[in-house]
Amino acid sequence: MSQPLHRQLGLTDAENDRIPELIGRAPSDAELVMFSLMWSEHCSYKHSRPLLRRFPTEGPHVVQGPGENAGAIDVGDGLAIALKIESHNHPSAVEPFEGAATGVGGIVRDILALGARPIALLDSLRFGRLDSARSRHLFTRAVAGIGHYGNCIGVPTVGGEVSFDDRYEDSCLVNAMCIGVVPAGAMLKAQARTPGNHLVLIGNRTGRDGIGGASVLASAELSHDDEDKRPSVQVSDPFTERKLMDCCLELAAAGAFVALQDLGAAGLTSAASEMASKGGVGIDVDLDLVPLREQGMAPAEILVSESQERMLAEVAPERLDEVVERCRRWELDATAIGVITTTGNFTARHGGAIVVDIPAAALTDDAPTYAVPVDPAPTPAPTPLDRIPMPRDLSAAWMELLGRPNVASKRWIYERYDHLVGANTARRPGGDAAVIRIPGTGTGLAITTDCAERHCEADPLGGGAATVLEAARNLACVGARPAAATDCLNFPNPEKGATGWRLQQVIEGMSLALEALDVPIVSGNVSLYNESPERLIYPTPVVGMVGLMADASASVGEGFTGPGDLVVQIGSGPVRLDAGEWLGDATGAPPAPDIAAEVAVIDLVVRAATAGLLQSAHDVSGGGIAVTLAESALAHGIGCEVSLPTGRRPDEDMFGEGGGRIIVSCHPEHLDQLREMAGTVPIAQIGTTGGRTVTLRMGEAGAELHVEQIRDTFESALPKALT
Amino acid sequence: MTRIVVTVMPREGVLDPQGQTVHGALERLGFDGVGDVRIGRRIELELEGSNPEEAAREMCRRLLANPLIEDFDIQVEGT
Amino acid sequence: MTRIVVTVMPREGVLDPQGQTVHGALERLGFDGVGDVRIGRRIELELEGSNPEEAAREMCRRLLANPLIEDFDIQVEGT
């Protein structure tokens, strides 16, 4: 009746046949379990690895590219900044609080594995529409979990993004990004080096935790069909994580670690085999030494448990006492569970017997890869304007748009996050990008996460580029020059339909934009199969990007700072309503970005901000220029009067998206200098700041909202949608 | 009105960080011989209606407990 | 080992925001006839020693309860 074990574990017959070829004999059950997890998409990227090679990953300041737990760039002052984004989508759908919380914990340990001190977190979220009770539940609990973990470990959550769409009703997305700082010469790798050194497991005890292993351990051969032997949901323990951070950073600073690695998906199996294969050495682990939280755990269970808040370190024999002693001071378990060997094998013992003995590289480097089918979807055509109803009352339409949860203020979220801890937050959430001072320096680090998912659905090549360009624009708006990026590719099943093609196109579009910006991808993560029989998510390639500015205190805000300034539009690419926030779906054809032109706009705004010419800067994104101007006015309660003499239909003028535009304000005496700096970049004065209303003129038509009206709607929309 | 006491405890095998921390604190305060410590919630409800126990059970399922990580128990304490 | 159950509840008269919120949530879920809701902590301890009840009382005085806002109760559940 039942499937053969390898199929239950998710291995194909061909994959199963490959294992004996690699190890020279039939695998034991425990070994088969290890292969099944290490060769899963989650651990091996078998459907995405070939495509990921397209990304530009090099640059003069890259000190760690993809392949380690996180990437890193040199930022001067003898420091490197580490960055990485990761998904915890499935666990969050099962148990949103713990799933999202442990997602934060996991990404923090990736940064910690470099010996870097985590200094900022961001979260990128996608849920179904908030009129669904289930989506409200998932969203509010996920936000609570992210806050609980980040707040408790003392890493500020300084930004993120969220949107709500039916496409995410069955598969919500919870991506978390972490930034860390490490002395440039002291960065650690997860590369085991010296035979004879100890392998030390630090942190929480090992239990039957782990959703990733659920399918595995459900197999009758491995458990005893015993209710309480089932894998349990990972419960977050941020207090232990904080101690783990403090303790590991002290030990890293003291030079006590030769290598460091976090335990994430596939637990000890993945951590130890990656350390061994990267270092070209072997590892011999005694499972009887692993501190357990539960009695009677089978070897396979210990090997793949995904218990949280654990790190694995390579420690030279003469430093072992120091490591154990320091961990005791922090009330953490630290146990030498094995040694580095010369064999190249991953060996595990249990009850005196060898239960696993396979080449470590067979688990990691020999994982299969597959080319996904790249069957293009039909190219969509722009929606003719006469098929889009023109709003009768433009002011009312504008107000309605500002009150949608996707557009409205996200204060309800970020006030639940400690975005200040560490006393380095120079620009708080709510604007285009957060700015934090790199600790101990005056340098500003701007950070944002972005994704243009509807654009990616309609036109994946353009959408991939648009996603990267939007992130860069958000950095430019605060005055930072984009420096490096990390990405999390959230997609449906790439083996079906046009998803494989979309994945390839999105990567191509992202790469084109990254190359034009000269921004490398230094780390990333892939989450595939986000679909249900009813719904596929949009292709959602979340980009986390960091930028630098010499002086953290000189950042620019999105809000007008006083009356009498000029409102200036920089950039003037094509604008359309298709796939935008106003229409709220992915139909039609959004304008493909003119990458070179958009990069020129970004470059100009960075230079102008650095020269001190800008009073404010805010990009045109979801909802068009009408939303941009409303937000700029709202920030300090200063209105504006703007005319958009474009000859387009007024609703397209107001709500149309695209064009790579940034709206800045400047003192009148700076306009000439700004024009001169612009050279051939299109720049146009479109209005002036002042008053208490935001007034728009589009030829004959007009719209006007009072700043207080905007505030009421904009600030209350999300809380209202949640009650 | 019937008084109902609902007890919600972390499930067997599920990590209980709070119990773990309190265990350590008791030991540091010099209390010897402390074995397992587990911490959960006690919810006291006053309920009207003909079948308060069944109502409480439904409340646990829908709100008061998280079946993935918690077990609940219901005691009717009288009226 | 003796199993001891310590119950710590908000004192009468001390605002219990958690209880109030759960009360509101239950009503929104359509449960009628919900009177007072109070939420406290249940701490299950395993204790060695000759007088575990007294030990638990001392633990409550020194750590487990804050007399300003909480009352505690101790039940010996057996060995």
Place this chain on the structure above:
Amino acid sequence: MSVAVVRFPGSLDHDSAVRAVHGLGGTAELAWHDDRALPAGTTAVVIPGGFSYGDHLRPGAIASRSPIMRAVVDHANAGGLVLGICNGFQVLCEAGLLPGALRPNATLSFVCRQVTLEVSDGGTPFTETASGPLSIPIKNHDGAWYGDPDRARVVLRYQGENPLGAVDRVAGVANEAGNVMGLMPHPEEAVDPLLGSVDGCVLFRPLVAA
């Protein structure tokens, strides 16, 4: 002459507190929870914010029973200045050095927000030089002060709003002598124009001068 900043497992704001002291020209030293004495030359003590012991059981409860706290109590009884910030305020209440207790916020959620504080008692060493309201952020989950405001020395109140649901809008209290003070807002996050406010300096200056 040095400010001792006490560090527990789970403390988060000790480094920011040290930096605030340094920024005002003072010297500061970390004190470890497990030590029995404050560093030699300690003239004032800060119990910083964070989640000592993960806020398990009750915020501040476990930290308040750690060995270093006896030395802090002695220091306070001898008239020395002690400032407890956020989790430090919770610790001082749990230790019995300050009246009242901190309960979960009325919103039952964490709240991170810039607030305006009015100084209700300018007579304590901490508030002697305060003139006018202070703009300082709050960030906590259990910050609603509970107690009898008529029998406590209320030093700070939230202006206009009561964001956490504290009794009588209380944001900070002192002991009778005024040398021990606790507050939920975070003055160490308001000592630098980069952070948007320097109003927190008022509360730190007396520590440096002590």
